[in-house]
Amino acid sequence: MELIVQGNLRADAAFMNNDAYHCDNDNILGCADRFRTLKDDSYRESNHITGLIKLGMALHIAQDFYSHSNWAENYPMVSILAPIEHPWIFLSMKEIQTGYFNLLPIVEHTEEAGDCFDADAGLHGNYTFATHACLNKDASDSHRSMKVVLPGIPISYHDWAADLAKEHTTQILVEQYNAKHPLILSCLTPKVLSFSCGSQAYDFVRPN
Numbered sequence: 048m049e050l051i052v053q054g055n056l057r058a059d060a061a062f063m064n065n066d067a068y069h070c071d072n073d074n075i076l077g078c079a080d081r082f083r084t085l086k087d088d089s090y091r092e093s094n095h096i097t098g099l100i101k102l103g104m105a106l107h108i109a110q111d112f113y114s115h116s117n118w119a120e121n122y123p124m125v126s127i128l129a130p131i132e133h134p135w136i137f138l139s140m141k142e143i144q145t146g147y148f149n150l151l152p153i154v155e156h157t158e159e160a161g162d163c164f165d166a167d168a169g170l171h172g173n174y175t176f177a178t179h180a181c182l183n184k185d186a187s188d189s190h191r192s193m194k195v196v197l198p199g200i201p202i203s204y205h206d207w208a209a210d211l212a213k214e215h216t217t218q219i220l221v222e223q224y225n226a227k228h229p230l231i232l233s234c235l236t237p238k239v240l241s242f243s244c245g246s247q248a249y250d251f252v253r254p255n
């Protein structure tokens with residue numbers, strides 16, 4: 048479990064400027080492709096350290112998607128998870144976007160980029176020059192984080208994006224367990240027989 052977490056954290060440290068690792072710069076297809084590659088590589092990897100780190104990096108991508116995109120705004124309080132495993136579906140979802148970190152395409156369009164910040168009524172809309180600063184829900188005080196999802200209900204977009212990310216993370220781990228991911232299974236064998244990932248991993252995939 049610790050290695051999966053380390054892999055997750057390493058994605059921010061080691062691949063800070065690679066937008067596919069964080070679903071930045073509206074590179075949703077690139078991040079879905081990277082997600083799939085990391086997950087498949089992790090399944091086939093014989094070295095348990097490398098394999099679990101890759102799984103952690105794949106989870107990081109799934110989590111960053113909710114934090115960096117406007118998915119939460121488009122699915123307010125409906126637990127619909129993003130088709131990260133079937134990225135071609137995104138081609139017909141023109142409203143879904145992530146913000147630009149790399150400002151090169153933006154610098155000529157600072158006025159249009161401001162439209163995203165002004166979009167109080169149309170949070171679900173697509174803004175061609177939306178920046179990361181406008182869309183992200185990374186921190187509880189980010190621009191869109193503080194807005195509540197539905198009037199009268201004290202759930203912010205930061206909370207809602209986090210809920211979706213947690214649900215998707217659980218789904219991926221359970222699916223990998225059901226697919227008999229060799230490293231997850233060896234995590235779950237008794238400590239004397241394996242390197243063991245500790246009992247938390249077992250509790251996580253079998254919550255009941």
Ligand SMILES: [Zn+2]
Nearest residue numbers: 059068069111
């Ligand atoms: Zn990230």
